[in-house]
Amino acid sequence: MPSPDHRSDPGLAHTPRPGGIAARAKAHAGPEPGYLGGLNAEQRLAVETTEGPVLVLAGAGTGKTRVLTTRIAHILATGRAQPSQILAVTFTNKAAREMKERVAHLVGAVAEGMPWLGTFHSIGTRILRRHAELVGLKSNFTILDTDDQIRLMKQVIAAENIDEKRWPARQLAGLIDSWKNRALGPDQVLPGEAQAFANGRGGELYRLYQERLKTLNAADFGDLLVEAIRLFRENADVLELYQRRFRYVLVDEYQDTNVAQYLWLRLLAQGREPGQRNLACVGDDDQSIYGWRGAEVDNILRFEHDFPGARVVRLERNYRSTGHILTAASALIAHNQGRLGKTLRTEDVAGEPVTITGAWDSEEEARLVGEEIEALHVKGHSLAEMAILVRISAQMRELEDRLVQLGVPYRVIGGPRFYERMEIRDALAYLRCVASPADDLAFERILNTPKRGLGDATVQVLHAHARAARIPLMEAARYLVETEELKPKPRGTLRELLTAFGRWSGLMDTLRQGELAEIVLEESGYTDMWQRDRSAEAAGRLENLKELVRSLEEFPDLQAFLEHVSLVMEIGDGDTNERVSLMTLHAAKGLEFETVFLPGWEEGLFPNQRALDESGRAGLEEERRLAHVGLTRARRRARIYFASNRRIHGMWNATVPSRFIDELPESAVEVIDAPASYSYGGYGASRFDTVGQTPSSYATPGWQRAQARGFGSPGGGFGRGGTGGGGPGHGGFDRGAGQARRRGGTVIEGELVAKSTGSSAFSNGDRVFHQKFGPGAVVAVDGNKLTVDFDKAGRKMVLDSFVTRG
DNA sequence: CGCTCTCCTCTTTTT
DNA sequence: GAGGAGAGCG
Numbered sequence: 109m110p111s112p113d114h115r116s117d118p119g120l121a122h123t124p125r126p127g128g129i130a131a132r133a134k135a136h137a138g139p140e141p142g143y144l145g146g147l148n149a150e151q152r153l154a155v156e157t158t159e160g161p162v163l164v165l166a167g168a169g170t171g172k173t174r175v176l177t178t179r180i181a182h183i184l185a186t187g188r189a190q191p192s193q194i195l196a197v198t199f200t201n202k203a204a205r206e207m208k209e210r211v212a213h214l215v216g217a218v219a220e221g222m223p224w225l226g227t228f229h230s231i232g233t234r235i236l237r238r239h240a241e242l243v244g245l246k247s248n249f250t251i252l253d254t255d256d257q258i259r260l261m262k263q264v265i266a267a268e269n270i271d272e273k274r275w276p277a278r279q280l281a282g283l284i285d286s287w288k289n290r291a292l293g294p295d296q297v298l299p300g301e302a303q304a305f306a307n308g309r310g311g312e313l314y315r316l317y318q319e320r321l322k323t324l325n326a327a328d329f330g331d332l333l334v335e336a337i338r339l340f341r342e343n344a345d346v347l348e349l350y351q352r353r354f355r356y357v358l359v360d361e362y363q364d365t366n367v368a369q370y371l372w373l374r375l376l377a378q379g380r381e382p383g384q385r386n387l388a389c390v391g392d393d394d395q396s397i398y399g400w401r402g403a404e405v406d407n408i409l410r411f412e413h414d415f416p417g418a419r420v421v422r423l424e425r426n427y428r429s430t431g432h433i434l435t436a437a438s439a440l441i442a443h444n445q446g447r448l449g450k451t452l453r454t455e456d457v458a459g460e461p462v463t464i465t466g467a468w469d470s471e472e473e474a475r476l477v478g479e480e481i482e483a484l485h486v487k488g489h490s491l492a493e494m495a496i497l498v499r500i501s502a503q504m505r506e507l508e509d510r511l512v513q514l515g516v517p518y519r520v521i522g523g524p525r526f527y528e529r530m531e532i533r534d535a536l537a538y539l540r541c542v543a544s545p546a547d548d549l550a551f552e553r554i555l556n557t558p559k560r561g562l563g564d565a566t567v568q569v570l571h572a573h574a575r576a577a578r579i580p581l582m583e584a585a586r587y588l589v590e591t592e593e594l595k596p597k598p599r600g601t602l603r604e605l606l607t608a609f610g611r612w613s614g615l616m617d618t619l620r621q622g623e624l625a626e627i628v629l630e631e632s633g634y635t636d637m638w639q640r641d642r643s644a645e646a647a648g649r650l651e652n653l654k655e656l657v658r659s660l661e662e663f664p665d666l667q668a669f670l671e672h673v674s675l676v677m678e679i680g681d682g683d684t685n686e687r688v689s690l691m692t693l694h695a696a697k698g699l700e701f702e703t704v705f706l707p708g709w710e711e712g713l714f715p716n717q718r719a720l721d722e723s724g725r726a727g728l729e730e731e732r733r734l735a736h737v738g739l740t741r742a743r744r745r746a747r748i749y750f751a752s753n754r755r756i757h758g759m760w761n762a763t764v765p766s767r768f769i770d771e772l773p774e775s776a777v778e779v780i781d782a783p784a785s786y787s788y789g790g791y792g793a794s795r796f797d798t799v800g801q802t803p804s805s806y807a808t809p810g811w812q813r814a815q816a817r818g819f820g821s822p823g824g825g826f827g828r829g830g831t832g833g834g835g836p837g838h839g840g841f842d843r844g845a846g847q848a849r850r851r852g853g854t855v856i857e858g859e860l861v862a863k864s865t866g867s868s869a870f871s872n873g874d875r876v877f878h879q880k881f882g883p884g885a886v887v888a889v890d891g892n893k894l895t896v897d898f899d900k901a902g903r904k905m906v907l908d909s910f911v912t913r914g
Numbered sequence: 915c916g917c918t919c920t921c922c923t924c925t926t927t928t929t
Numbered sequence: 930g931a932g933g934a935g936a937g938c939g
Contacts, residue, residue, distance in 0.1 A: 200928065229929045253929085273935085329929045364928095400926065500925050505930095522927080556915095563915050675929065694926050718925060734926085757924060758930040 143181045143214050147174075154388075154421040155179045158188060158356070161377075161415035163408070164390040167452045168437070168740035169428030169700065176360060176390055177207055180222070181214035183356050195354040195376065196225040199361050201676045203698070204230075207360070224354070228369055230675050232332035236339065239346055243335045250326045250540070251674035255533065256549045257281055257328050264316050268309070275306045284314050288330030289402030291337050291368040294318060323578075324548060333368045340375045351379040355386060362391030362411075366402035374414070387415065393448050394441050397694060397734050399726065400719070409448060426452045426740075428700055430459025433746050435776040437739040443771050444729045452740075461778040462739070462746045464769055469753040469760075470503075470708075474510040476749060477705050481516055481688055484703060484745075491517065493702035495689040497738050499714040503707065504690055511688065518688040522695035527673055531638065531649040535656055536673060538628050542612045543666050546580040558637035560605070566598045582609070608632065621669060622661040629653060693738045704742035707749040709735075709766035712756075735768045876913060 144152060154164045154175045166172035180196060183189050198204045204226050211222060224231060233251065240247040252260065261277040261284075283305055287297055294315035302311035321327060327335060340347040357377045359365070365373070377387035389411060396405045412418045426434055434454050441447070467473035481494055496507055504520065511518045526532060534557055540550035555570075556562045573593075574584035588594055589603040612628050619627070629635045635653065638646050663669040689701070708714055715731035723730070739746050750765045870876065874886040 227929065232929095251929090332929075398927080401928080502924085502930095525928095559916075561915070565915080692926065713925095716925060730926095755930080 141182075141185055143178055143185065147171075147178065148425055150421055150423050150425070151175050151178075154390075154423065155182050157419050157421065158183055158186075158388075159386055161385060161411075161418040162388045163362070163411045163415075163418055163420045164388065164423065165408075165420065165448055165450055166390055166392055166423040167426060167450045168392065168395060168737070169426040170423035170452070171427060172390055172392075172423065173203075173206065173210065173360075175423065176358060176388075177210040177214060179358065179388060180207075180211050180225075184211075184215050189355045191222045192224065193353060193355040194222060194224060194358070195231070195356070196222065196358040197228050197231060197360065197373075198225075199227060199364055201227055201230075203227075203360055227675070228372070229329060229332045232336045232372070233675060235336050235350070236327070236332060239339055239343070242343055242346070243339050244322050245327065245335075246325050248325070248544070250324070250544065250547060251332070251671075252321075252326050252328045252549070253528075253674065254281070254329075255528075256326075259549060259552075260320055260324075261313075261317055264313055264320060265306075268306075268313065268316070270306050270309070270313075280305055280310070280313060280317075283310055284317060285330060286402060287314065288328075288334050289366040289368055291334050291371050293334070293338070325546070326549075330368070333372055337368060337372055337375065340372075347375060350376055357387045359387070359389040359391075362389035363393050363396035363405060363408045364391070364398045364403045365407050366404055367407075368402075370404065370407045385415075392450075394444070394450065394733055395697060395737055397697065397730060397737060399723070399730050405446075409446070422450055424450050424452055426454045428743055429454060429740060430456045430744055432458050432461045432776040433739060433742050433744075436462045436746070436772050437736050439773040439776070440732065440739065440768060440771050441736040444732055446729070460745055461776055462748060462772065463778050463780050464709075464748045464750075464772075465780040466765070467749060467751045470506050470751045470755065473707050473749050473751040474506045477507060477707055477747075478510040478514045478516065480705070480747060481511075482514060485516070489702065491686045491688045494705070495691065495696065495699070495701040495703070495741065496705040496707065497691060497693045497696045497741065499693060499708050499716060499734070501692055503713075507690060507707070511690075516688055517686060518690050521689055521691035526652070526655075529649070529652060531652055532656055534634065535625070535629055535653055536670070538632060538634065539625060539666060540670060541582065541609060542616065542624070542628060543670060545582045545609070545613070548574070548581045551581045554632070554634075555605075558633045560601050560633070562598055562601055562605075566594065566602065569593055582606070605632075616666065620661065621663065621666045622657050624666070625657050625660050629657075693734050696741050697737055700741050700743055702743050703745040703747070704738065705747050705749070706738050707751075708754075709748050709750045709769055710754065710763040711766055712761075712763060713754065714766055715768070732768060732771075735766075870913075874913065 144155065147155060148171075151171055151174065154162065154166075155178045158179070164172070164175060166175065176196075180194060183194060184191060196207065198207060208222060208225055211225070226234075236243070236245070237247045237249070240249060258277045258281050261280050262272060265272050265275065265277055265280065283301070287293075287301070292298075294311055297311045297314060299308075299311075302308060302314075304310055306313065321331065340350075354376055357373065359373060373387070377385060379385060389408070391408050393405055393408050396403060396408070399405065407414075412420060429437070431454055434452050438452055465476055467476055477496060481491070484494065485491055498504055498507070501523070508518065508520070527536070534554060537550040537553040540547045541554065545551075552567065555567065569588065570581050570584050573588055574581045577584065577587075579587075585602055586606055589599050589606065594602065608631055612624065612631075615624055615627065635650070638649050638653070641649075660666075660669055663672060689699075711717075714735070715728055719727035719731050721727075748769065750763070750769065752763060753760055754763050755761070870886050872886055876884055876886055
């Protein structure tokens with residue numbers, strides 16, 4: 109309750125805030141519950157407007173999750189619903205987990221928790237398993253991930269005698285995905301779009317793929333929603349069951365929903381009686397960055413239209429960033445059209461301006477970022493409070509190299525997930541075969557892994573028989589080992605494998621799944637395969653397998669584990685140690701850091717050329733939202749960088765500062781002249797200076813001259829005078845880059861020597877092991893700096909703290 | 915059947 | 930530049 113004179117519970121420490129909705133809030137009377145304390149007026153309105161459709165527009169850092177969880181707490185505490193009557197959906201498991209924890213914290217552990225709080229997909233799965241037979245599946249259907257999907261599509265394409273090279277399965281997967289995102293079945297595909305693949309056979313292949321899925325008793329991720337929608341549409345009684353059950357529906361990140369998710373929600377939230385239409389969606393149109401995977405910003409823009417009588421609550425008070433950061437982010441996003449419009453405000457100080465630093469090339473950029481991280485670290489800033497956010501993962505390598513050289517610990521967030529690693533997928537395939545012998549895709553995967561002489565020829569025979577007899581591959585194999593169809597050698601090997609599987613399946617009930625997994629991996633020769641492997645990654649892979657066995661033990665049984673794996677592609681939680689975080693801008697959504705580094709703000713990279721080419725203005729606006737997300741991750745410091753030269757697909761390209769830089773207000777930014785750098789200090793009042801825009805005070809006329817000569821930037825010309833006429837082409841760049849590199853070398857030298865304490869414990873000829881480069885031999889020692897000839901990775905310079913004796 | 919070489923492609927990513 | 934996939938050779 110915002111009014112200061114409001115009587116409050118003893119001990120309730122809530123800051124009175126100005127607001128004008130006291131009367132409305134008071135309608136709920138009674139002593140004020142503690143969980144409402146500390147909410148501002150808008151947040152409180154969002155929490156207490158429980159009935160009817162509500163859209164909460166929650167800008168970055170405005171307490172979105174808090175509103176969502178408090179709202180659930182409020183519904184429970186006021187007895188409006190039981191935990192099992194609330195449907196709360198998120199996109200990621202992480203968000204779901206967080207919400208569960210926070211609700212539990214607010215209301216105290218409610219007996220059965222919140223059974224219907226989860227991701228769209230996990231809840232979809234749950235519903236689908238209960239009514240599987242209504243959509244042609246069995247309740248124990250398997251969930252295929254992208255890898256399985258593509259392999260299956262390859263088979264479908266091959267079976268239709270279509271040239272997979274000309275019409276790649278990946279592309280078909282993309283198409284089918286986009287259809288499923290819009291809840292389109294094979295019959296509903298627009299003829300024009302079906303035309304886009306294999307001369308109009310797109311729709312046909314989609315149908316065949318769906319048929320294969322049903323035969324395999326499998327569903328892909330899209331099906332978890334689309335089949336649920338079909339289930340609801342074709343079975344009014346089932347739909348009504350759920351409509352009645354879910355008295356309150358809450359949706360997180362509504363701006364990321366696709367058409368299928370929207371339809372799914374609408375079916376569930378639009379009960380016949382008014383009391384069933386309590387839908388609350390929380391989102392931020394300015395943070396919609398997943399359009400490329402089917403998210404429809406339109407869903408949030410049209411909310412009021414779709415749900416008549418909807419209330420819209422705007423959360424605009426930002427509790428995260430300082431004034432300058434917020435000003436910069438707001439000014440940037442204001443360039444977007446077609447937004448619902450919010451103005452973020454803060455009561456925090458203006459703080460440090462957003463800095464913009466130009467570098468000669470991406471290598472220097474990485475160096476500048478590294479130096480700044482060190483400088484802040486020396487001043488006592490925690491590394492865990494710093495993050496480098498990049499547009500594409502390809503940017504990470506150079507930054508990583510730099511951090512390794514500096515000895516700055518870091519962690520990459522996102523990247524290949526644990527369960528996507530080859531060795532994990534192989535191991536899982538073994539377990540899947542043990543648990544369900546009819547899992548053809550799994551069986552095929554491990555049939556010849558490790559190599560046991562069951563190659564293409566054998567697979568072909570198996571397939572032919574399985575298809576003809578309409579039985580799973582494993583069953584076909586059992587039959588074939590009793591016949592003469594296979595050559596004696598593969599036949600014997602296959603028989604052995606089948607016997608082993610029989611044995612392992614028999615152990616399922618008596619052994620703990622972890623032990624079982626160990627036995628399977630051991631006896632199948634899989635562990636052995638990696639132990640014999642002398643490559644750099646082998647050790648890590650064995651580690652991962654151990655980790656898998658360990659995490660397996662956390663589940664009651666193998667089935668539960670496999671279910672978890674197909675839906676929750678993650679394991680453990682990243683340690684929050686003293687480490688700099690490195691991730692893509694996409695991965696950064698929802699996170700915040702004291703200091704955020706934003707390298708690579710160049711035309712073509714960010715905004716990304718491909719986004720522009722493929723989606724035009726909408727693409728540009730999504731890129732701009734991405735920039736907005738990036739800036740608003742920062743609490744106190746945001747540092748933007750751009751390089752004048754960058755290697756793209758292995759080729760050096762001259763680049764131009766991002767138009768987003770030009771869109772930042774001068775009042776909130778500071779242009780840094782990188783000292784001792786060959787970058788041209790300051791960025792031009794670029795060609796993006798359109799009519800009516802404030803001309804930049806740091807414009808350099810040389811820029812436009814360079815432009816005119818076909819140089820992306822004055823690259824060769826600045827600072828050294830006179831070489832500008834060197835002309836475009838690689839010669840000029842190579843020279844420039846070469847000099848920057850030489851110069852950079854000295855700087856590196858200084859840093860590293862300064863850091864070295866005493867001499868290294870290693871000497872020439874020592875065998876060492878490096879986490880990233882694998883085994884190698886020391887060829888030179890210089891302080892704490894080693895030059896190592898790595899067996900696989902070649903000669904590298906590394907710090908001794910990064911290697912172990914090996 | 916398996917290994918090696920060459921060619922091709924190449925955002926963003928969750929479930 | 931680097932990884933993945935397919936072709937071709939041993």
